[in-house]
Amino acid sequence: MILRLSLAACHELCRPVGRAAFSKSFGTKGSVSLGLVLRRGYAVGLKMIKEEAALETNNRRVRNIGIIAHIDAGKTTTTERMLYYSGYTKRIGNVDEGDTVMDFLPAERDRGITITSAAISFDWNAHRINLIDTPGHADFTFEVIRSIRVLDGAVTVLDGVEGVEAQTEKVWQQAHEMKIPRIVFVNKMDREGAGFGRTVREIVGKLSARTCIINMPLFKTVMENGMTTAKFCGVIDVLEMKSIEWLPGTDGREFIVRDLEGDDQEEAKRARVAIVETLAELDDDMVEKFLEVEDDHLAISSRDIKASLRKCTLQNLVVPVLCGASFRNIGVQPLLDAVVDYLPSPVDRPPAILRAGKVALSITETDIGYALAFKVIHDNHSGKILVFVRVYSGTLRRLAKIYNTSNNTEEKALKLSRMYADASVDIEAIHEGHIGVISGTKDIRTGDTIMFDYQDPGDKKKFKKEMMSLQLNPIIVPSPVFFASVEPKTVSDARPMELALQTLLREDPSLQVSVDEETSQTHLSGMGELHLEIASDRLIRELKVNAHVGKIQISYRESIENNFAMDTPVPYTYKGVNKGAETSATVSLLLRPIPEDLDCNYGDLKKQLEASVSLGDNNFLTFDEEYIFAHSNVSSEDAYVALRVGAMAGLLHGKRFGLPMHSVQVIVKNIELPLEQDSAAPVTPATRFAITKYLESIPLESKVLMEPVMDVTVIVNEEDIGSVMSDISSARSGRVYALEDEIKRESSLGHNEYIDPDLVYSPPDHTLHLSKHNIRRDLQKRLIRAKVPLSEMVGYLKYLRAMTQGRGSFLMTFDRYERASKDRATSIWQNHYS
Numbered sequence: 001m002i003l004r005l006s007l008a009a010c011h012e013l014c015r016p017v018g019r020a021a022f023s024k025s026f027g028t029k030g031s032v033s034l035g036l037v038l039r040r041g042y043a044v045g046l047k048m049i050k051e052e053a054a055l056e057t058n059n060r061r062v063r064n065i066g067i068i069a070h071i072d073a074g075k076t077t078t079t080e081r082m083l084y085y086s087g088y089t090k091r092i093g094n095v096d097e098g099d100t101v102m103d104f105l106p107a108e109r110d111r112g113i114t115i116t117s118a119a120i121s122f123d124w125n126a127h128r129i130n131l132i133d134t135p136g137h138a139d140f141t142f143e144v145i146r147s148i149r150v151l152d153g154a155v156t157v158l159d160g161v162e163g164v165e166a167q168t169e170k171v172w173q174q175a176h177e178m179k180i181p182r183i184v185f186v187n188k189m190d191r192e193g194a195g196f197g198r199t200v201r202e203i204v205g206k207l208s209a210r211t212c213i214i215n216m217p218l219f220k221t222v223m224e225n226g227m228t229t230a231k232f233c234g235v236i237d238v239l240e241m242k243s244i245e246w247l248p249g250t251d252g253r254e255f256i257v258r259d260l261e262g263d264d265q266e267e268a269k270r271a272r273v274a275i276v277e278t279l280a281e282l283d284d285d286m287v288e289k290f291l292e293v294e295d296d297h298l299a300i301s302s303r304d305i306k307a308s309l310r311k312c313t314l315q316n317l318v319v320p321v322l323c324g325a326s327f328r329n330i331g332v333q334p335l336l337d338a339v340v341d342y343l344p345s346p347v348d349r350p351p352a353i354l355r356a357g358k359v360a361l362s363i364t365e366t367d368i369g370y371a372l373a374f375k376v377i378h379d380n381h382s383g384k385i386l387v388f389v390r391v392y393s394g395t396l397r398r399l400a401k402i403y404n405t406s407n408n409t410e411e412k413a414l415k416l417s418r419m420y421a422d423a424s425v426d427i428e429a430i431h432e433g434h435i436g437v438i439s440g441t442k443d444i445r446t447g448d449t450i451m452f453d454y455q456d457p458g459d460k461k462k463f464k465k466e467m468m469s470l471q472l473n474p475i476i477v478p479s480p481v482f483f484a485s486v487e488p489k490t491v492s493d494a495r496p497m498e499l500a501l502q503t504l505l506r507e508d509p510s511l512q513v514s515v516d517e518e519t520s521q522t523h524l525s526g527m528g529e530l531h532l533e534i535a536s537d538r539l540i541r542e543l544k545v546n547a548h549v550g551k552i553q554i555s556y557r558e559s560i561e562n563n564f565a566m567d568t569p570v571p572y573t574y575k576g577v578n579k580g581a582e583t584s585a586t587v588s589l590l591l592r593p594i595p596e597d598l599d600c601n602y603g604d605l606k607k608q609l610e611a612s613v614s615l616g617d618n619n620f621l622t623f624d625e626e627y628i629f630a631h632s633n634v635s636s637e638d639a640y641v642a643l644r645v646g647a648m649a650g651l652l653h654g655k656r657f658g659l660p661m662h663s664v665q666v667i668v669k670n671i672e673l674p675l676e677q678d679s680a681a682p683v684t685p686a687t688r689f690a691i692t693k694y695l696e697s698i699p700l701e702s703k704v705l706m707e708p709v710m711d712v713t714v715i716v717n718e719e720d721i722g723s724v725m726s727d728i729s730s731a732r733s734g735r736v737y738a739l740e741d742e743i744k745r746e747s748s749l750g751h752n753e754y755i756d757p758d759l760v761y762s763p764p765d766h767t768l769h770l771s772k773h774n775i776r777r778d779l780q781k782r783l784i785r786a787k788v789p790l791s792e793m794v795g796y797l798k799y800l801r802a803m804t805q806g807r808g809s810f811l812m813t814f815d816r817y818e819r820a821s822k823d824r825a826t827s828i829w830q831n832h833y834s
Contacts, residue, residue, distance in 0.1 A: 059346045062128050062346055063153065063339055063343055064150070064433070065131055065132070065154060066151045066153075066154045067079055067155050069171065071137045074326050076100055082129075102421050113136070119131070120133075120419065121420065127340045134148075136167060136171075138527075142478060149374055152348070152349050153343030153344050154180050154181075159187060160194035161192075161193045163198060163202040164206045164207060169206060184211075184319055185323070188325055188327070189217050189330075190325035195765040197765045198765055201760070204760045212274075215235040215322050215334055216236045216763050218235050219232055220245075232328075233330070234330060238268050241265070241272070243264060252330065273298070276290065279312060282315075283312055285308055286300075289308075322334055354471065356469040356470045370392050370449060370451055371452070372390050373448045373450060374388055385441060385506070388435065388437055395429050397413070398427075398429065404450055409443040413441075413452070415439040418437070447509070478527065479814070480525035481555050481814050483524060484553065485521050485522065486549055489546045493546040493547060496544075504535055510531070511524065511526050511531075527814070554707075554791050556659055556708075557662035559664060560592075561704050569669040571670075573586040574685045583679060584673075586672040587646075587670070587671055588690070591694050596663070605665075609622070609665070615651060620665050620666070624667060624669050627668065627669060629671055639680045639683055641680070646683060646691075651664060656700060657705060657829065662706045706817040706818060707789050707790065707817065707818060708790040708816075709816055710787070711787060714784040716804050716808045724800070724803055740783045787815060
């Protein structure tokens with residue numbers, strides 16, 4: 001018999017037994033019974049194996065969570081403490097020292113920021129936690145998007161000094177769109193100027209969230225430099241009515257639990273009453289409990305409160321809030337408890353939906369296994385491609401046959417692993433609800449749906465044909481807005497550069513590569529300047545490419561004027577030779593512009609596009625309502641695939657600026673193939689040349705330039721509003737669409753009803769003494785929200801600081817491409833392309 005041991009079990013077998021247990025192994029004369037010691041170790045290891053197997057198969061004890069936040073809120077620091085207290089690591093990693101488990105890329109350790117999402121698994125309180133640490137920088141928002149897509153819950157980390165920052169709102173919105181339950185951890189409560197109560201009010205006002213405070217900051221009075229000050233030392237457990245004080249010098253492993261007294265007790269009572277009243281508004285079970293104890297809030301047991309709080313959290317009705325200071329090792333263990341207590345298991349989430357055209361099927365209605373590939377990386381150690389997957393149904397076993405329904409390819413799962421940041425452990429299976437890695441595949445990309453037969457590998461059961469086109473909801477890739485030229489230094493460097501770029505694109509689909517037909521220059525496009533800088537650095541340092549990377553530039557597009565209309569279809573006939581036989585195809589089509597204000601004024605067009613095929617860059621392929629393709633030797637599926645490939649190729653280059661086309665609808669009127677022909681291949685070039693012919697027929701004045709427009713949030717003091725708004729509107733061609741208070745305002749996220757922060761319980765902030773936040777309370781900051789062309793935002797920070805005496809800050813995210821006016825188009829073309 002071969003006994004397979006996990007890392008945890010092997011560690012337990014090799015670990016010295018406890019002092020008491022070891023002393024029992026000594027004989028009367030002090031001799032050691034080695035067999036007894038080994039038997040005890042084997043028994044402990046066997047118990048670990050059984051417990052681990054139970055965690056693998058019991059979905060209710062699984063938590064798939066992500067850590068999301070603004071940059072520098074302390075996500076990675078919090079994650080490192082989680083790993084340490086769970087027993088996964090034996091020492092605490094430090095971001096500043098570059099020795100963390102989760103930030104393992106050289107660029108991450110050099111810069112002290114998270115660049116790519118990292119996955120790791122560990123156990124806490126008999127639960128398996130699969131955790132993904134995500135980046136906080138806006139340039140790497142795609143890493144957050146694809147991580148949230150496969151998660152069941154999220155921990156939002158906030159800086160107790162800075163509060164809810166602009167990027168926090170962005171990731172919160174992304175989690176909201178996926179209906180992901182969240183808990184909030186207010187970090188850095190040890191820093192001067194930290195305000196827990198103020199941050200809670202910001203959560204309510206900015207994020208439109210109903211908060212339930214389950215622990216609060218605990219302070220003790222100490223003498224520092226001859227002055228009395230309040231020092232953050234622990235938390236007040238509101239549900240258990242206890243204080244937890246962490247002891248210094250113990251790495252957070254030792255703490256003292258005491259009964260509450262005095263002001264702390266009274267404040268905890270107020271917080272507990274607030275929790276009960278909030279839950280009673282949302283949960284009928286809590287109303288019954290409240291009536292049973294004759295309206296005594298404090299008489300309701302903590303167990304009943306936790307059950308109701310979990311129920312409401314899973315329904316996204318409330319958000320539990322905790323606090324701590326991860327760097328000081330305070331408050332992380334209660335956070336781990338909250339992850340287990342309040343965030344969902346896979347069985348608590350709605351079943352995934354499979355789609356194929358207009359067909360939608362719940363994953364519970366099929367007996368076939370399905371998984372989603374959400375991340376692909378190149379392993380430098382083994383040289384293999386690692387595909388991160390979330391299994392939604394069935395059990396994916398090693399050597400099982402897998403079918404990619406996204407590109408119709410079939411492979412084998414040669415090797416399965418569980419990832420621990422940049423390390424991996426081989427496993428025999430990835431069970432339903434778990435996250436794992438498939439190694440050695442060739443054709444799987446981010447967002448692909450993987451179908452597998454989850455019976456034993458020896459079972460020759462065939463896939464059902466009707467299941468082979470079903471796909472899980474894909475991962476949406478945002479459009480890049482910056483680009484840089486990449487050129488090999490010598491002719492012999494061209495092929496290695498091409499392969500390295502393919503590796504980068506497979507790992508990060510938010511990067512794009514294009515080739516300028518006129519100059520043959522290769523362009524690498526990305527989400528921001530830092531994004532491209534990191535990609536270029538990896539290309540040269542990690543992938544060892546001998547290339548020159550040019551200056552980062554803004555990526556523009558070309559389109560058709562909104563009022564352009566030409567209803568006469570353009571036909572094109574392509575003739576070629578395939579395997580010695582003559583082939584041909586005739587495609588008739590026309591092009592229509594897609595306006596920017598689609599949601600407001602073009603309801604019929606919007607419905608039409610929803611049923612169309614996306615070509616990327618807001619381009620869509622639509623079939624005429626009266627046309628149905630029918631051919632005896634060529635299937636409609638093959639013809640439509642060839643049509644899509646040809647349309648994408650035809651829209652790569654406009655006929656005025658030579659830029660990729662954007663916001664164009666391709667309407668196919670007819671496809672003609674000879675009756676004896678058995679291939680749809682000629683449809684691709686026929687479609688491409690038909691689009692080219694149509695673009696050439698459009699008058700020059702109807703061909704327009706499109707520029708990327710950013711959604712900008714500027715945070716300034718009241719007295720600086722006038723100068724900043726004037727600068728945005730006049731000097732930067734921007735449009736201000738909102739002016740809001742920083743805390744008390746209606747949420748800009750477009751979800752949930754507005755909740756007045758003044759009507760929600762928040763504890764007083766006793767430590768907001770002389771700091772920038774004391775100034776911030778006296779001089780309330782305002783938020784200016786505007787749409788501004790990206791070209792006008794380059795280098796904006798230095799101008800903003802000059803206008804606001806260094807007090808202003810801003811954040812911007814890509815909004816959309818918009819058609820530029822003729823004057824702006826001329827200026828852009830002269831400055832960037834002449």
